[in-house]
Amino acid sequence: MQETDINLLVGGPQGGGIDSAANMISMAFSLAGYNIYGIREFHSNIKGRHSYIHFRIMHERPKSLKYPVDIMVALDPDTLFEHMFDVAKGSKVVYDSAFNTFNLKNARMITSDTMGRIQDELAEKNLSFDVKGVLDYFKSTGIDVIAIPFDKLINENVHDGPANRYYNTLGAGTTLALLGLDEEHADDGIKFAFKKKPKVVESNIKVIRAAYDYVEKSPLKVATLPTYPAIPRMLLTGNDATALGKLMGGLRFQTYYPITPASDESTLLESHEDMKFLQNADKIVNKAGLVVVQCEDELSAINMANGAALTGTRSATATSGPGFSLMAEGIGYAGMTEIPVVITFYQRGGPSTGLPTRNGQADLLFALNTGHGEFPKMVISSGDMEECIYDGMKSLNYAQRYQMPVIHLIDKTLANTMDLVPEIDVKKVKIVKYNENTNHENFKRYSLDTENGISPYGVFGKDIFWMTGDEHDELGHVTEDSAMRDKMMEKRMQKLVTADREIPLEDKAVLYGDENADITYVTWGSQKSLLIDTISELKKQGISANLLYLRMFEPFPAEYVAKVLKNSHLIIDVESNMTGQAAKVIRMFTGINIENFILKYNGRHMTLDEVLKSTKNIMEKKTALEVLQEGS
Amino acid sequence: MQKGVEDKGKYNFRNNITIDWCPGCGDFGIVSAVTQALSNMKMDPDDVVAVSGIGCSGKTPHYLNIAGVHTLHGRAIPYAVGVKLSNPNLNVLVMGGDGDLLSIGAGHFVGEGRRNSGVKVILYNNSVYGLTKGQAAPTLPLGEKVKSLARPNIMGKINPITLAMASGYSFVARAFSSEIKQLSYIIERAIKHEGSAVIEVLQPCPTYNDVNTLDWYRQRVYKLEDDKSWDPVVNKKEEDEEKFDTGYRKSLEWGDHIPIGIFYENNTIPSYTNRLAGIVPEYLKYPPALQEVADKDGYTIVDPIKTFSEKDVE
Ligand SMILES: Cc1ncc(C[n+]2csc(CCOP(=O)(O)OP(=O)(O)O)c2C)c(N)n1
Ligand code: SF4
Ligand SMILES: [Mg+2]
Numbered sequence: 001m002q003e004t005d006i007n008l009l010v011g012g013p014q015g016g017g018i019d020s021a022a023n024m025i026s027m028a029f030s031l032a033g034y035n036i037y038g039i040r041e042f043h044s045n046i047k048g049r050h051s052y053i054h055f056r057i058m059h060e061r062p063k064s065l066k067y068p069v070d071i072m073v074a075l076d077p078d079t080l081f082e083h084m085f086d087v088a089k090g091s092k093v094v095y096d097s098a099f100n101t102f103n104l105k106n107a108r109m110i111t112s113d114t115m116g117r118i119q120d121e122l123a124e125k126n127l128s129f130d131v132k133g134v135l136d137y138f139k140s141t142g143i144d145v146i147a148i149p150f151d152k153l154i155n156e157n158v159h160d161g162p163a164n165r166y167y168n169t170l171g172a173g174t175t176l177a178l179l180g181l182d183e184e185h186a187d188d189g190i191k192f193a194f195k196k197k198p199k200v201v202e203s204n205i206k207v208i209r210a211a212y213d214y215v216e217k218s219p220l221k222v223a224t225l226p227t228y229p230a231i232p233r234m235l236l237t238g239n240d241a242t243a244l245g246k247l248m249g250g251l252r253f254q255t256y257y258p259i260t261p262a263s264d265e266s267t268l269l270e271s272h273e274d275m276k277f278l279q280n281a282d283k284i285v286n287k288a289g290l291v292v293v294q295c296e297d298e299l300s301a302i303n304m305a306n307g308a309a310l311t312g313t314r315s316a317t318a319t320s321g322p323g324f325s326l327m328a329e330g331i332g333y334a335g336m337t338e339i340p341v342v343i344t345f346y347q348r349g350g351p352s353t354g355l356p357t358r359n360g361q362a363d364l365l366f367a368l369n370t371g372h373g374e375f376p377k378m379v380i381s382s383g384d385m386e387e388c389i390y391d392g393m394k395s396l397n398y399a400q401r402y403q404m405p406v407i408h409l410i411d412k413t414l415a416n417t418m419d420l421v422p423e424i425d426v427k428k429v430k431i432v433k434y435n436e437n438t439n440h441e442n443f444k445r446y447s448l449d450t451e452n453g454i455s456p457y458g459v460f461g462k463d464i465f466w467m468t469g470d471e472h473d474e475l476g477h478v479t480e481d482s483a484m485r486d487k488m489m490e491k492r493m494q495k496l497v498t499a500d501r502e503i504p505l506e507d508k509a510v511l512y513g514d515e516n517a518d519i520t521y522v523t524w525g526s527q528k529s530l531l532i533d534t535i536s537e538l539k540k541q542g543i544s545a546n547l548l549y550l551r552m553f554e555p556f557p558a559e560y561v562a563k564v565l566k567n568s569h570l571i572i573d574v575e576s577n578m579t580g581q582a583a584k585v586i587r588m589f590t591g592i593n594i595e596n597f598i599l600k601y602n603g604r605h606m607t608l609d610e611v612l613k614s615t616k617n618i619m620e621k622k623t624a625l626e627v628l629q630e631g632s
Numbered sequence: 633m634q635k636g637v638e639d640k641g642k643y644n645f646r647n648n649i650t651i652d653w654c655p656g657c658g659d660f661g662i663v664s665a666v667t668q669a670l671s672n673m674k675m676d677p678d679d680v681v682a683v684s685g686i687g688c689s690g691k692t693p694h695y696l697n698i699a700g701v702h703t704l705h706g707r708a709i710p711y712a713v714g715v716k717l718s719n720p721n722l723n724v725l726v727m728g729g730d731g732d733l734l735s736i737g738a739g740h741f742v743g744e745g746r747r748n749s750g751v752k753v754i755l756y757n758n759s760v761y762g763l764t765k766g767q768a769a770p771t772l773p774l775g776e777k778v779k780s781l782a783r784p785n786i787m788g789k790i791n792p793i794t795l796a797m798a799s800g801y802s803f804v805a806r807a808f809s810s811e812i813k814q815l816s817y818i819i820e821r822a823i824k825h826e827g828s829a830v831i832e833v834l835q836p837c838p839t840y841n842d843v844n845t846l847d848w849y850r851q852r853v854y855k856l857e858d859d860k861s862w863d864p865v866v867n868k869k870e871e872d873e874e875k876f877d878t879g880y881r882k883s884l885e886w887g888d889h890i891p892i893g894i895f896y897e898n899n900t901i902p903s904y905t906n907r908l909a910g911i912v913p914e915y916l917k918y919p920p921a922l923q924e925v926a927d928k929d930g931y932t933i934v935d936p937i938k939t940f941s942e943k944d945v946e
Contacts, residue, residue: 030945192945232946234937244940248932250925253718268940273912276938278927286933288923289912291717296743300710303703307683307714310701311921315718333704393932420945424936431926460681460699461719461921468694468702477649477694478702 004034004059004225006179007066010171011052011083012075013109014045017168020193021075022053024172026235028189029057030420032181033228037062038418039605041631044260044356049109050078052632053418054605057179059228061420063384063529064608067630071178073171077102078110080134081118082632089142093135094174096167097147104129114632146220148174148211157210160203169204173211180222183212234421238414238526239264241385241421242344245392246316247275247290250431251342253308253315254292255301260357261415262318262346266292278426298323302330306339310467312434312459314396316342321350321363328371331405335375337467337476338446338455338492340399340434341406344392347525348412349603358603359412361525362577365584367407368553374489376496378402379554380507381409383528385419387551390429394507397432401502402495403457411576413605414526437463444474448487453494500555508557511564513546519615520568522594524550524582527574527606534611543619550582558589565592572596572618576606597625604631643677645670647697653688656846658809658835659756663695665807665815666725666754670698673820680723683712685737687729687763688837689756706737709744712751719921720905723823726753730769731761734790738770745799748827749904752819753801755792755830758837759844766840779842792832793883793895797876802827802898804879808853809835810846811892818894827903834892849890856882856893866898 010025012018019040026036034057042051054069056062068088074080074095081104087093104110104118119129125140127133135145150170154163169190176186186208194200215221236244243265246254256266270292277286291308295301301317308315319327324345334341347363349355367379378398382391388410395408437443437456445465447455458465466476471488473479513535521531528549535545548564550557565571565586573583573594578601583594598614600606607630614626645667653659670680682693686705693700703711708728716724726733733741733755744751759772766780770790777784796804803825807815815833822829834853836846856862864879866872879896909915927933937944 027945230946232944234940234943235945236943240940240943244936247939248934248936250932252920252923252925253714255714272939276935276941277933278935280927287914287918288925288933289915289918291908291912291915291920293713293717295710296739299707300713300740300743303707303710304714304717307701307711308718308920310681310711310715311719311722313718313920314925315714315920329704330707333707337701389936426934426936427931429932430930431932432930433926458699459921460715461678461722464677464697464699466694466700466702469704470702478691 004057006057006071007069008055008057008175009052009069009072009083009086010055010075010175011050011072011079013047013078014042014049014051015047016075018051018053018075021073021168021172022055024169024189024193025055025175026418027192028176028181028186030233030235031188031192031230032185033230034059035061035420036418037065039065039413040416040418041604042357050082052079052083064533065605066608071175073175074099075167075171077131078107080131081107081110082114084118084121084134084137086632087138087143092144092146092178093138094146094148094171094178096150098150099131100147102131104133146178148214153210153214154207158203158206166204166207169207170211173208174215177212177215178220178222180225182224182227183208185227186212231422234424235418236385236421237264237416237418238385238388238410240268241388242392242410243268244424245389246342246344246396247272248389248426249393249396249429250314251316251396252288252290253305253313254290255295255304255317256292256319257295257298257301257323259320259323261348261412262320262323262344264415265318265344298326299330302327302343303333305341306330306334309339309341310460314400316344316396318344318346320346320348322353324363324366331377331407332371332373332375333469334405335371335377335492336469338403339405340403342395342399342408343405344395344408344410346410346412346415349601355603357412359576359605360601360603361411361575362581362601364409364553364581367409368585370407374493376402376404376492377554378404378406378499378552379409380406380552381524381550382414383525383549384414385421388414389424393429397429398499400434401432402499403434403454404495409525411525413576417526445476446472446474446488446491448474448491450491452498453491454498496555503552505557505560508552509560510549510551511546512549514544515546516567517544517546519543519545519570519572519619520565521545521547521572521574522550522582522586523547523574525576527576530606530608530611531574533608534615537608537612538615553585556585556589561586562590562592565590570596570619572598572615574598574611576600595624598628599625600628602629602631643671643697645677645697647695649694651695652691654839656836656838657688658758658837659688659692661809661812662754662756662815662833662835663692665812665819666696668812668816669819669823672816673823675723679721680725681715682725682727683708683715684726685728685732687732687761689727689729689762690732692727706732707740708732709737709740709751709753713744713747713749716749716751717905717908718919720750720916720919724751726751728753728755729762730755730757730759730771730792734770734792734795741795742799744828745796745801747904748800748802748901750826750828752822752829753831754819755832756835757792757832758835758841760837760840762837762840776843778840780840791883792830794880796830797880797883797896801830802901803829804896805829805894806832806834806883806892808849808892809833810850811853814855814892821894825897826899826906827901834890852888852890853892854889856891856895862893864894864896866900869900872898872900
């Protein structure tokens with residue numbers, strides 16, 4: 001039997017309930033024992049503009065997304081136009097029959113550039129600029145279009161509030177019915193999604209019934225999907241997973257200034273200032289709460305987090321490109337004065353405000369070169385939910401151990417990926433504390449009596465010492481002595497050597513796939529799981545590929561990377577930026593020059609189909625640079 | 633008491649670091665007033681922290697025998713707030729120049745008024761940027777030409793008192809660096825006040841400010857408390873409107889007569905730390921700085937599933 005593999009897109013106006021439609025679908029499938037993987041795409045807008053969720057549903061845990069989708073659910077007419085190119089022969093398009101009379105010129109929320117592209121395509125096929133035109137376009141390509149009489153179905157079945165309140169439920173219900181998920185699980189999904197409101201559950205279940213009834217009586221009915229025992233899992237986004245990891249890792253003070261796609265992490269933490277404790281935590285220890293401060297700006301956010309670290313608190317901030325730019329000076333200060341602080345850096349499309357709600361990986365070189373002067377900092381990156389959790393914990397550990405700023409890179413795609421995480425291992429990462437000071441008399445905060453560069457940490461309230469961003473002596477007072485300058489520079493930078501020595505290779509770089517392969521991909525961040533999927537796809541086609549996946553850029557595992565790449569044949573660098581920044585880092589540290597690139601900078605997530613296609617083009621030497629363009 | 637100081641009152645809050653301010657600089661008086669206030673209060677040196685920005689003023693913490701952090705230009709307040717909110721048991725003093733606090737750090741100055749987290753801001757007002765050789769500070773009046781300026785000041789000035797009051801600070805005062813006794817008293821009062829305080833200190837800069845000199849100030853300053861009816865303290869919400877109004881108006885007086893003293897003290901505004909105590913469990917008893925984050929085997933104590941139970945699909 002063919003494994004269930006459903007690729008799905010739900011689109012609608014921002015703020016118009018696609019999140020709840022997506023939530024119902026996700027919950028129904030999760031409770032039926034499936035796994036889901038989804039990415040949310042939206043405009044920098046609160047209400048009205050087009051947004052969508054791109055999903056994949058499988059029994060195995062999916063790791064990547066694909067176009068064309070099998071089913072597209074349009075909760076507004078815009079979706080039909082915006083995603084004209086995301087469906088293909090065999091796809092099903094579900095929409096409200098009320099859209100039939102909609103004219104493209106009334107789609108005011110479609111930006112003029114997108115409108116131009118849609119019109120060009122329709123004009124070329126001699127089709128009208130309206131829903132009829134786009135439906136004809138679909139039909140001529142072999143796509144099933146399914147019109148559902150939304151208002152009629154709702155009005156005949158529920159009488160609690162206006163019909164449009166139930167559009168999302170009907171959209172979700174129809175989708176579930178069309179996919180063949182049994183109705184009982186659809187009901188479970190509704191119950192889960194509206195947990196606390198029995199009355200709402202009741203009327204929404206009536207809508208589900210109406211949807212199933214409609215599909216059953218129509219020629220659209222399909223065979224029922226198998227269901228599986230559902231194990232408990234957590235439905236997390238990258239933002240959630242990182243928040244959870246940081247809290248587990250001992251975070252007790254977080255600062256932020258609102259910015260997409262970072263603030264979801266902080267606002268989630270803000271709603272969990274009263275954390276819950278594990279059973280075995282002893283009584284004295286489990287008295288605690290987290291402090292989250294919304295600051296006046298990012299200058300305040302980084303420097304306040306630095307300040308909190310001075311009392312021995314594990315502190316962090318989270319931001320995105322524009323905020324990170326403002327934080328540069330504060331990060332330099334933390335490097336100079338040896339403050340343990342974590343900056344979770346959610347990358348979005350730059351430069352400037354760029355594509356505020358879209359993906360990007362163009363801040364790697366910026367992170368590596370943050371701040372003026374030379375100071376130690378660590379730069380790490382995560383690529384999936386588990387890494388967000390455990391790297392969230394480790395980022396705080398690294399900061400404590402090496403007394404330096406730790407920049408944790410996460411991209412927007414990962415931040416907004418939804419994934420079901422089956423297990424969180426609370427014993428996977430041990431909590432590392434700073435090197436405690438035992439001599440409270442004449443305390444030398446920056447003692448040079450250290451081989452690894454790590455001096456005893458001072459804590460305000462327990463120790464008297466001084467700190468300054470000027471060059472300083474062992475006590476922390478300003479000095480411009482030339483010899484002391486050299487010693488302090490060397491002591492600080494020595495900590496990076498120590499970090500490189502102490503941190504295991506698997507936390508820095510990992511080779512996935514066979515050691516000897518025809519193709520070696522190089523990537524970092526959210527393309528990780530996508531490329532692991534790509535390798536298995538290629539294997540099915542008889543092509544051997546592996547993946548050199550980078551997790552740490554400072555300190556950089558140069559020796560290992562060089563060793564892997566020297567044994568490789570066709571090396572392809574895959575990144576969500578225009579200049580191949582990781583390839584530049586590799587060249588800088590190893591001298592190895594990667595010549596083939598699959599890059600994407602339109603702000604949308606990479607998909608399996610486009611990476612496979614580009615790989616073929618590179619293999620056939622049609623090109624050395626493939627720029628991916630999929631996504632609406 | 634960890635410093636081995638049996639008699640708290642005898643602790644020397646001044647350390648032996650050489651002070652490198654110009655002779656005659658008003659900053660010396662501020663250091664004396666701070667150490668006097670701390671000695672007078674018999675402050676445990678572990679319980680007080682000095683946080684400064686950048687400028688001549690920013691060097692102050694190095695001269696005090698307490699933990700001190702000399703931060704970035706304009707950023708003393710965020711550091712101070714980070715210290716205070718992670719360990720509300722500490723008394724946190726902020727020392728910053730007028731350029732530092734009212735120009736590059738103005739956003740934090742205003743932001744802290746809204747927070748009112750309990751830090752005590754000592755604002756060194758010399759009307760110039762001392763350390764960068766005498767450019768106009770935001771406190772220099774329009775049209776005034778101090779000696780290092782190429783032409784008279786082309787910008788208007790900020791009144792630190794009105795700005796502090798409008799921002800929400802619950803303790804606002806002005807002092808003069810040569811009136812050490814009064815300044816030291818005001819610092820003590822500010823430390824005892826629960827919310828955040830701003831103490832503007834008029835401070836001669838003999839090197840770059842040849843207008844607002846020591847004598848210039850001496851001839852003009854007078855103490856608010858010399859008027860026995862002066863009572864700036866709000867203990868009941870109903871008194872606020874009138875006392876705020878009186879203090880605000882008084883602070884506008886400038887020129888031949890310059891009032892110094894406490895303009896406004898409002899004890900009815902809860903501090904940020906107290907507001908947090910209403911949200912974060914056991915915050916005052918176990919603030920972030922005093923928490924254990926690992927069990928005895930070194931593992932996390934946080935239950936991720938119970939904490940984020942809304943994400944649990946079961
Ligand atoms: C970001 C930044 N910009 C500029 C400077 C240079 N700078 C050092 S001190 C100073 C002005 C200090 O004036 P003020 O805050 O009034 O302190 P004062 O020296 O008068 O006590 C400036 C602009 C700096 N250190 N950092
Ligand atoms: S320049 Fe002015 S403020 Fe700075 S130390 Fe000299 S006198 Fe004092
Ligand atoms: Mg000044």
